[in-house]
Amino acid sequence: MALPAHDERTVPAVVLGDLGREPLELSLADLQTLTEQHGHVVVVCSQAAPRAVVQRLRTVRSLLESDRIALFSPALPPLGLAVLARQLRQLASCDLSPGILASAGRLLTHYIHAGALLGSVAKLDRVPVDLKSHAKSWVPGSQFGVLAHPTPHLVKMGPGATLPGPEFGTAMLVARGQLQSDWVTSTLVPSWRAQGLREAALPAESATWWGTPKLIEFCAYLPDLSVLYQLVTSVRQNSCHWCGIDVIGDRCVFCCAVPPVHEQPARAG
Incomplete structure (x- = not known):
């Protein structure tokens, strides 16, 4: 998920080792070192990652007893998650507090x-x-365009087939697996009015996430740092009632606390 940086300002990614297999002591040492060096750490993890990896991350965070490690695993396909991780790396070069950056x-x-x-x-x-x-997928040569996020949508390939796209300006990133087709570049990119097209290596988790290695993964996203920064800073910010850190939304990304529920007083009989 460590995509190449857009510019010199983009903060480098730190790729954690094989958390599902390495000794627990090594995982503890790596996360503790990162926390000491940077103050706060946002760990972006694919939902296609092995269960052992997720369990190790939770164990390490618990053992370190740290409210400075945020675990973030949104329901995005691997390439989309890689793009989101790079956007956070872009924003990390700005004057955002750790809680706001992680909430972003x-x-x-x-x-x-x-x-x-x-x-x-x-x-x-x-x-x-x-x-x-499902039945059509067994027909040799069948291909399907699938939108997983933000709203699931599926079309069988044929003349004029396309998918609903964003209503704002985006760039497109494409990662090719074991499938030969120019539909994404020749049809989808113009249909979505993508302002720029780049290619990347296919993430390791993509075949598992999509259920087949015969795929071409794509992602439309906001590439401009100034637009990302304006989006994040224009949203109302709150302070966590438990740890005091500034966040976006109700749930604290570091200590995981939610605002207390105040019960309404009972009405008099």
Whole structure:
């Protein structure tokens, strides 16, 4: 998920090792060092990551007893998640507090359109697929355009086939797997009026997430740092009632506290 930086300001990514297999002591040492060096750490993790990786992250955070480590795992396909991680790295160069930066991930997720062109949807279980599409996926040569986020949508490839796209200016990132097609670049990019097209290596989790290695993954996103910064700073900010850190939204991304619920006084009989 460590995409190349857009510019010199973009903060480098730190790729954690094989958390599911390495000794617990090594994972503890890595996260503790990162926290001491940077003050706060935002860990972005794919929902397609092995369960052992997620459990290790939670264990390490618990053992360190740290409210300075935020675990963030939104329901985005791998390429979309990689784009979001880079957007957070872009914002990390700005004058945002740790809580606002970590909270920005949930906000920016709404502005990402992520999907894939698939050679089969037979094993796709993260996007709703009807039985008719499942049956068609067994026909040799069938291809499907799938939008996973923000609103699930599926179309079988044919003349004029496209997907609903963003209503604002975006750039497009494409990662090619074991599928040959120019539909994304020749049809989807013009249909979505994408302002720029770049290619990236296919994330390691993509085949697992989409249920097939025969795919071309794509993601439309906001590339301009000034636009990202304006979005984040224009949203109302709150202070966590528990740890005091500034956040966007109700749930604190570091200590995980939510605002207390104040019960209404009972009405007199």
